[in-house]
Amino acid sequence: MDEISREKVGLLWRRKLEQDAAGLPLAERHRNLEPDSAEFICSLAAGLRARRLIEIGGSSGISTIALANAARAAGGRLTSIEIEPQRQADARRTLAALGLDGYVDFILGDATRVLPSAGPLDFVLIDCEKDDYIRFFDMLRMNAGGVVVADNIVSHALADYVAHVRAHPGVESMTLPIGKGLEVTRFPA
16 A cells, blocks of 8 residues: 555544544444554455455445555456445545545445355455355355455454355465454465
C-alpha cells in the first residue's frame, strides 16, 4: 500500500476504536480488519498477482483499500460485498477519495446471491458474520493456486472453520497470528 492509503487506514482504524470505546451498539460500529492484517493481505494478493478478488464483508473500507491496491498492482478487479448500506457508502467515498474506486465493483447485499456466479477467483477475504464462514467458503470457485484468507480465527475461536478448510482435498492451510488471527488457505496449483 502507498503512504496515502496507509494514512487513511490509520484514520479508519482510530474511528473504529473510538466507536468501540463509546460502546456503540454492534450494528452501528464499523467492523474493520486490523491495519497489520490489511498490510498482509495487500502484500499477499499483490505477490500472487491476483486479478480476480472478492471480499465478503468490506465494512467501511480498510480491507477494501488494501485489496484495491493489490488489484491495481496486478491489473485486476476487486468485488466488495457488504450487506450494511452506511458502511458501504463510507467505503465508496473513501475509495473514491483515494482514486482506487476504478478497481472496485461494490455490491450491496448478501454474499449468498453473489458467490454462486462469481469465479473462478484468485483471492478471497472472508470477514463477515462468523456463522457464515463455512457456507461461504463452500460456495467459492477458486483458480488453481488461489488463496482464501479468513479473519478473526483466533479472536472468535473458529476451530470449526479451520477444521473444515483443512479437510478440503489438496489445500494447504495455516493460521497466522496477525491481527485477530488469519487462516490462509491455498488451493492446489
